[in-house]
Amino acid sequence: MKKKLAFLGAGSHADAIAPVIDPLVYDFVGFFDDKDITEHDGYPVLGKLYDVLPYLEDGSIDAVFITIGDNAKRKELFEYVAKDYYDCIINIISPNALVLTPDSICGRGIFIGFGAFIGSKVKLFDNNVVNTGALIEHHTVVESHCNIAPNATINGLCYIREEVYVGSASVIIQTLDISSCTTIGAGAVVVKDIIEPGTYVGFQPKK
Structure with a gap:
């Protein structure tokens, strides 16, 4: 069964990474982003960046990847997710x-x-x-x-x-x-x- 994957960040960095997702392994389900948007590139924005943990907890998503280019912001989000869900953060x-x-x-x-x-x-x-x-x-x-x-x-x-x-x-x-x-x-x-x-x-x- 494919894993349900979401990106943290709905912008140009996400657009650059999305084509590299392995479609045989992951089913891309949407984004989390702090901008006032409801969709990006045809996929839903599921919530704000820091809304992701309940989705991991209840199994709505199985995997995440942080698609933000700024190092400091990417670090902050990584550490937030990794504290409890390190193994859900994938490599692409x-x-x-x-x-x-x-x-x-x-x-x-x-x-x-x-x-x-x-x-x-x-x-x-x-x-x-x-x-x-x-x-x-x-x-x-x-x-x-x-x-x-x-x-x-x-x-x-x-x-x-x-x-x-x-x-x-x-x-x-x-x-x-x-x-x-x-x-x-x-x-x-x-x-x-x-x-x-x-x-x-x-x-x-x-x-």
């Missing part, structure tokens, strides 16, 4: 993504998009977003609640701490440590550790 991985070692998937709420590459011995923890064409090379660790934008490259043996946003087409060279709550701008080239949270842009990026 494109069949066109390449994950070299299955034990790289070390949590729940992980999205890996079309054409993404996850190298050998990578560790991806809870609630991470790896977008279209992103590349994470061997032995890199990505802590929870990060967002790796399309075509970003994280080279081998890096350590990416919680709530990092890695912008489109940016490059992090090998063996670097990136502070939590950091934003790396699109096209940036990071060649040394980032030890303080902030927004970094350009080559050898600065705040």
Whole structure:
């Protein structure tokens, strides 16, 4: 029997993820969202974001995925659901993504998009977003609640701490440590550790 799946978040991020749902495993039933809307993309909005727990409790839905791009908000919702229903939070991985070692998937709420590459011995923890064409090379660790934008490259043996946003087409060279709550701008080239949270842009990026 297919599981009844709902998304937390009815917006563009949900639209990007929805086509990757496996229709043989999940029956998509609708959204939870705080906007004043009753449907999105032809599916009902079942309630506000924080209305989801009773639906899980009574079996109206079996599975959820958080479709919000903002790291802090996604973390807040993840922790709210995970406290009692961690096992109901699913991973959504494109069949066109390449994950070299299955034990790289070390949590729940992980999205890996079309054409993404996850190298050998990578560790991806809870609630991470790896977008279209992103590349994470061997032995890199990505802590929870990060967002790796399309075509970003994280080279081998890096350590990416919680709530990092890695912008489109940016490059992090090998063996670097990136502070939590950091934003790396699109096209940036990071060649040394980032030890303080902030927004970094350009080559050898600065705040």
